[in-house]
Amino acid sequence: MSRIPASLRTEALEQILTERGLVDPGVMDKFIANYETNVGPLNGAKVVAKAWTDPDYRERLLADGTAAIKELGFSGPQGEHIVVVENTAATHNVTVCTLCSCYPWPVLGLPPSWYKDPAYRARVVREPRTVLREMGLDLGADVEIVVRDSSSEVRWLVLPERPAGTEGLSEDELVPLITRDALVGVAKVAAP
Amino acid sequence: MDAIADIGGADGWGAVRTPDRGEPPFTEPWEGRAFALTLLGMGRVSGQNLDAFRYALGRLDHAAYFDDGYYGRWLNAVELMLTESAIIAPGAVDARARNLQGEHVEEPAAPEPHKPDYAPTAAGSLREVPDPPRFAPGDRVRALPVPDGPTKLPRYVSGHTGVVESVQPAHLLPDTHAIFQGENPQHVFTVRFDSRELHGADAEPFALTIELFDSYLEPVS
Numbered sequence: 001m002s003r004i005p006a007s008l009r010t011e012a013l014e015q016i017l018t019e020r021g022l023v024d025p026g027v028m029d030k031f032i033a034n035y036e037t038n039v040g041p042l043n044g045a046k047v048v049a050k051a052w053t054d055p056d057y058r059e060r061l062l063a064d065g066t067a068a069i070k071e072l073g074f075s076g077p078q079g080e081h082i083v084v085v086e087n088t089a090a091t092h093n094v095t096v097c098t099l100c101s102c103y104p105w106p107v108l109g110l111p112p113s114w115y116k117d118p119a120y121r122a123r124v125v126r127e128p129r130t131v132l133r134e135m136g137l138d139l140g141a142d143v144e145i146v147v148r149d150s151s152s153e154v155r156w157l158v159l160p161e162r163p164a165g166t167e168g169l170s171e172d173e174l175v176p177l178i179t180r181d182a183l184v185g186v187a188k189v190a191a192p
Numbered sequence: 193m194d195a196i197a198d199i200g201g202a203d204g205w206g207a208v209r210t211p212d213r214g215e216p217p218f219t220e221p222w223e224g225r226a227f228a229l230t231l232l233g234m235g236r237v238s239g240q241n242l243d244a245f246r247y248a249l250g251r252l253d254h255a256a257y258f259d260d261g262y263y264g265r266w267l268n269a270v271e272l273m274l275t276e277s278a279i280i281a282p283g284a285v286d287a288r289a290r291n292l293q294g295e296h297v298e299e300p301a302a303p304e305p306h307k308p309d310y311a312p313t314a315a316g317s318l319r320e321v322p323d324p325p326r327f328a329p330g331d332r333v334r335a336l337p338v339p340d341g342p343t344k345l346p347r348y349v350s351g352h353t354g355v356v357e358s359v360q361p362a363h364l365l366p367d368t369h370a371i372f373q374g375e376n377p378q379h380v381f382t383v384r385f386d387s388r389e390l391h392g393a394d395a396e397p398f399a400l401t402i403e404l405f406d407s408y409l410e411p412v413s
Contacts, residue, residue: 003255004289006264007222012288013271014225016280020302022237028228035217036224080316081361098200098346100246101262110217110227116262119205125348126201129396134208145398149200151344152380152403153317154360181211 040109043074044157045178047107052162053171062086065157069107078155079106085148086159087185092139094132094185095148095156096124104155108183115184125149135186148185158185165191196257197250198338201348201391223263230263233270238277239307242317243370247342248272278306310372319377321362325406327381331356332412335383335404342370345408353412354385357401365405378406 017023047069051058061068065084069075082104085093097103098121103111114120114135124131128145132138139145148156160182166174169192181187199205218224234245248269249257256268274280281300290297313319327333333356335349344366360382364375383404387395 003259004286004293006226006260006267007220008289008292009271009285010222010226010229010263010267012285012292013229013267013274013280015292016284016288017229017233017237017274022279023229023232027232028225031228031231032218032224035227040217080318083360096200098348099197099344100249112211112215113219113262114209114211117209118199118258119208122199122202122205123208125400126391127396128398131208135211145396146384147398147400149346149400149402151346152360152405153363154380154382154403179213181213186211 035105035110039076039105041107041180041183042175043072043109044104044107044180044183045175046072047074047157048159048178048183049171049174051159052174058159061159069157074106076106078102079104080153080155082107082155082157084157084159085146087161087188089143089161091144091146092185093146093148093156093158094124094128095150095158096121097150098122098125099151102150102153102155104157107157108180112180114186132186135181137187158183160185160189163189163191195250196252196254197246198346200346218263223261226263226267230266230270233274238270238273238279239310240273240277240372241310241312241369243342243364243366244273244308244372245269246366247370248276250342277308278303308372313375317363318361319364319375321377321379325359325379325381327356327359327379327406327409327411329356329358333381333383333404333409334412336408336410339367341367343367343408345404346402348390349383349385349402349404352385352389354383354389357382357384360403363405365407367405367407380405381409383409 051061061084065082101111101116125147128147177189182189252268257265271285275282281303284300287297287299334353338345338347338350360380362377362379364377368374368376380403382401384401387398
């Protein structure tokens with residue numbers, strides 16, 4: 001017997017639960033729209049741009065990530081306790097969840113396919129330098145790599161290094177430079 | 193247990209995928225539906241919880257875990273939870289799906305629901321623990337063998353020695369919470385390992401940290 005596509009089985013389960021009044025498709029629509037429009041890596045980019053331009057905020061962010069992120073209005077599921085770690089010229093943090101795909105939803109939204117892929121989950125805790133090079137980030141041999149495996153409800157957010165040449169940019173001008181990949185630690189932020 | 197999900201450090205997965213900056217949260221509409229069904233199904237509909245969902249993921253067979261993609265895996269896990277709470281009958285989803293594609297198969301009747309005897313003591317997963325933490329930053333600890341049943345202790349750190357980097361807020365224990373045997377909150381420690389301790393002398397040099405619950409650890413003098 002051939003396997004029934006997941007798309008059709010999803011429709012089947014939604015029908016069964018809706019007919020019995022156990023789920024409301026309108027509630028489902030709202031969940032989906034929220035993650036399609038409000039909760040995404042733009043939130044994390046705003047946090048980082050503020051940290052780059054406001055030294056007091058940066059200090060608060062590194063001391064208590066959850067509270068500092070909440071100052072900007074970002075909180076919710078998968079964000080109960082967010083720890084922010086700073087990448088520097090000497091130390092590069094990169095995050096993963098080997099057991100599932102835990103990810104700080106309030107600041108990054110839902111995880112991208114490469115983060116959920118078994119190859120990333122399996123390999124970044126064994127050969128991160130090689131994995132990062134495959135993803136386009138070639139770190140010098142003198143840079144210490146720290147891999148952060150999110151195995152509990154603690155979620156990690158990387159504060160990337162502010163690129164040289166952006167000293168004159170405002171917080172709002174910095175936001176679009178800051179990518180999801182840099183906030184996970186598989187890329188650096190590039191100057192425009 | 194959870195062996196199918198416990199892939200950290202495993203060989204044979206090939207190249208990583210190249211990031212696509214413009215990738216949307218859901219690449220096809222059904223993925224969003226499966227996402228929303230899972231959020232609703234794991235809690236209020238099945239009467240279970242997030243750790244039970246992760247345990248259900250870990251109990252899927254190879255095809256159900258890997259072949260339907262990420263949100264297909266979620267769908268398969270929430271179907272398992274809904275079946276185990278007797279909200280839906282075994283085979284009900286497949287029967288309906290076959291009818292949706294034009295077949296005429298009989299669908300099983302809805303069973304009498306049998307939700308677990310479970311209610312959270314508070315929202316979320318963080319809890320207060322009255323006793324002070326057993327370890328402090330700088331202490332050397334060893335990760336114990338992976339227990340039977342649900343756990344968040346992966347094989348690749350089990351048996352290895354690291355150093356406590358920081359003490360995190362206490363959490364309810366997934367090992368018992370996932371099977372409705374109590375929240376049993378414990379202190380959680382971020383433990384730092386050297387790559388050569390984990391993977392041998394020839395490993396790339398790097399450090400790795402992971403959050404480990406108190407009962408996953410023993411002191412190393």
